Structures are given as structure tokens and as C-alpha cells.
Amino acid sequence: MPKTPTPNSTVTTLDTLLSHITVDYPDFSFVEGTRFAWHASTKYVSFKRSASTERGTWALLHELGHALLDHTDYHHDIELLQIEATAWEKARALAENYSLMIDDDYIQDCLDTYRDWLHLRATCPTCFARSLQASPRCYHCFNCGAEWQVTRSRLCRPYRLQTV
Ligand SMILES: [Zn+2]
Numbered sequence: 468m469p470k471t472p473t474p475n476s477t478v479t480t481l482d483t484l485l486s487h488i489t490v491d492y493p494d495f496s497f498v499e500g501t502r503f504a505w506h507a508s509t510k511y512v513s514f515k516r517s518a519s520t521e522r523g524t525w526a527l528l529h530e531l532g533h534a535l536l537d538h539t540d541y542h543h544d545i546e547l548l549q550i551e552a553t554a555w556e557k558a559r560a561l562a563e564n565y566s567l568m569i570d571d572d573y574i575q576d577c578l579d580t581y582r583d584w585l586h587l588r589a590t591c592p593t594c595f596a597r598s599l600q601a602s603p604r605c606y607h608c609f610n611c612g613a614e615w616q617v618t619r620s621r622l623c624r625p626y627r628l629q630t631v
């Protein structure tokens with residue numbers, strides 16, 4: 468008789484997941500910190516003990532996804548969205564190995580924060596036309612010719628800002 472997967476049937480804590488992934492992925496270190504992030508240069512994943520255990524496990528798998536995909540830096544904002552989407556794809560595949568299921572709405576919400584961010588940065592402050600990024604730190608409006616600087620953003624910010 469085939470074994471039926473039972474996602475979310477037991478509460479998997481962040482600690483349980485950590486105990487598995489530290490064994491399964493010995494190349495990376497997992498360090499408690501103030502946020503969930505993949506630190507490419509030093510090859511470690513930081514994690515935070517958050518109120519929601521479930522979301523914590525998702526975020527941890529997402530960061531592990533970045534690690535396994537060897538994500539480092541990006542030059543244009545649009546690449547960041549791509550990087551985030553592939554890290555979630557990876558996280559979804561990893562979740563199956565640990566009998567977890569990542570809520571797709573949650574993933575879309577996370578990606579939406581990047582889409583919103585991208586939209587804001589790409590909107591011309593003068594004429595509000597949607598513009599293209601000219602260089603890593605500069606946008607150029609093809610409609611009115613305005614140029615504006617943008618700051619680099621962190622590689623990873625998996626949470627929609629604390630609105631829920
Ligand atoms: Zn403009």
C-alpha cells in the first residue's frame with residue numbers, strides 16, 4: 468500500500484527541521500540571528516525564532532534554497548525577483564522531503580512584496596511612467612528623460628512587512 472504523504476499532520480518545529488537540515492546539508496552553517504537570510508560570502512544561513520513556527524520553517528527552507536542554488540548578487544532589480552522566485556521553487560521541492568507544505572498564497576505574497584518594490588523603484592518620480600533600469604543604481608525614464616538613483620536592497624526579505 469503506498470504511503471500517503473501527510474503534510475502538516477504533525478507540527479514540525481523550526482528545531483526539528485534544523486536538526487534534519489544540519490545533517491542533510493553539512494556544507495552550510497545555520498546560525499540564529501535577527502532575520503532569515505543567506506550569507507553567500509560566508510556560506511551560512513541565519514534564522515530567527517519567530518512567532519509562527521510554520522512560517523519560520525518556510526523561511527528557513529527558502530534561505531536553504533538560496534544556498535543550494537548558490538545565489539550571490541544581482542545587478543538589476545528584475546534579477547532579484549527571478550532569484551526570489553527560484554528560491555521559492557527550490558524551497559517547495561525541499562519541503563516535500565520534510566513532509567512540509569508551503570502555502571502557495573504565502574509564496575505569492577512574498578513575491579508581491581518584491582513586485583511592489585520593483586514597481587515603486589521603476590516608476591518615474593516626475594511623470595510616473597514605468598521605466599527601465601539603466602544601471603545597478605540608476606533608472607532612466609524614456610518618457611521624460613528623468614534619471615534617479617536607487618539604493619541596493621538586501622538580497623533577501625522573505626516577509627511581507629509585519630501587517631499580519
Ligand atoms: Zn518620466
Ligand SMILES: [Zn+2]
Binds near residue numbers: 529550625
Ligand atoms: Zn529570498
